[in-house]
């Protein structure tokens with residue numbers, strides 16, 4: 334049985350360096366998967382392959398909702414279904430917050446300005462940024478910017494949301510507000526793949542936790558299994574390093 | 579007294595003023611049209627240099643390097659005096675505009691390229707992740723940000739184009755400089771040349787000041 338996101342033998346090379354060493358992974362519709370692991374283990378590379386921000390080796394295969402993720406016409410379809418939130422927000426600095434959220438629906442979907450504006454205001458209210466809609470991103474705090482970035486991705490009504498360390502660039506006091514938005518999102522049935530170091534979030538919200546190291550999935554299972562009773566030595570030493578730092 | 583009569587002879591200046599204004603008008607037409615065409619060419623070249631298939635990128639680079647190396651006067655003379663041997667005879671205005679555009683386009687290409695490359699990679703990635711295609715990404719995300727970076731050096735480039743229009747007088751273009759030299763010959767007095775110099779400065783000095791202000795504000799960038 335293949336998952337809503339299905340990844341088969343995913344290999345990725347940067348030059349001669351192999352960043353992903355044959356990943357097999359199936360993720361169900363509506364599932365929330367947290368990916369943990371040490372820096373350089375290939376977590377970002379893995380999720381960036383899912384919407385093909387990185388290309389990958391020819392023999393590898395990724396499908397989202399049964400659409401192959403490969404260069405060409407189908408890639409636009411995949412990207413329309415897959416939203417992404419980056420560590421550094423990557424908001425468009427020359428546009429207002431509302432315009433950031435409106436841009437893709439207007440340009441990709443052809444939504445009218447009025448309709449996109451209404452939708453943007455609804456999404457900004459949902460992430461608690463209504464007051465700032467007319468400001469530019471640089472006038473917002475990091476936590477607010479990341480919530481705008483989430484609203485911007487949601488504007489394309491994606492079935493899948495990818496998060497690459499969404500709280501790692503934030504001051505500690507702003508981490509909570511972003512995680513709250515993500516927790517809400519998880520309860521709406523959106524499929525989520527979240528690279529994170531927030532073990533509390535993973536424990537509470539994830540349906541499954543995946544531990545990666547050296548370009549491979551070392552261990553995978555429920556948060557209880559992986560975080561509380563890890564079987565693999567590498568998982569154990571990673572967790573003890575993270576929890577005791 | 580002598581110096582004033584020789585170089586700042588108001589009577590001569592007033593008499594030859596209409597000639598200078600006619601020349602100025604042609605200089606401005608030539609300058610502005612060449613600037614606009616050079617900007618369009620430069621943007622096209624920059625996009626080709628960055629995103630075309632490899633052989634085209636390479637050819638674009640060769641073009642840019644050649645036209646940044648060739649002295650404008652040489653190019654102008656080649657266009658005006660050599661192309662007719664190939665059966666291509668351009669008017670002085672068209673020759674001057676062609677040469678100015680080809681050269682300023684090469685400089686503008688490098689400026690646009692630097693501007694586009696100064697936009698963080700994350701902006702391309704965010705656009706791609708939202709499903710925006712290459713054209714939309716450029717038009718809505720990258721170029722609006724690059725424009726801010728390229729305005730000071732492009733203004734510098736435009737100042738150079740207007741200055742370089744004076745070279746067109748060698749192919750018998752009745753531009754400001756040519757008109758001034760003719761007026762000087764007619765009046766047997768160099769005051770029209772001084773008048774032309776003052777006009778050039780009066781037009782370009784505000785642009786120069788504008789660039790300095792922008793560069794101080796953004797803290798960067800020089801043209802050529």
Ligand SMILES: Nc1ncnc2c1ncn2[C@@H]1O[C@H](COP(=O)(O)OP(=O)(O)O)[C@@H](O)[C@H]1O
Pocket residue numbers: 347350352370371372373374375376377378379
């Ligand atoms: N653009 C790149 N060029 C070369 N090597 C890269 C590039 N991106 C990532 N890598 C390497 O691939 C490995 C995995 O990186 P990444 O997926 O970013 O890890 P993680 O997100 O788990 O920290 C690292 O060793 C990193 O140095």
Ligand SMILES: [Mg+2]
Pocket residue numbers: 376377378498
């Ligand atoms: Mg990473």
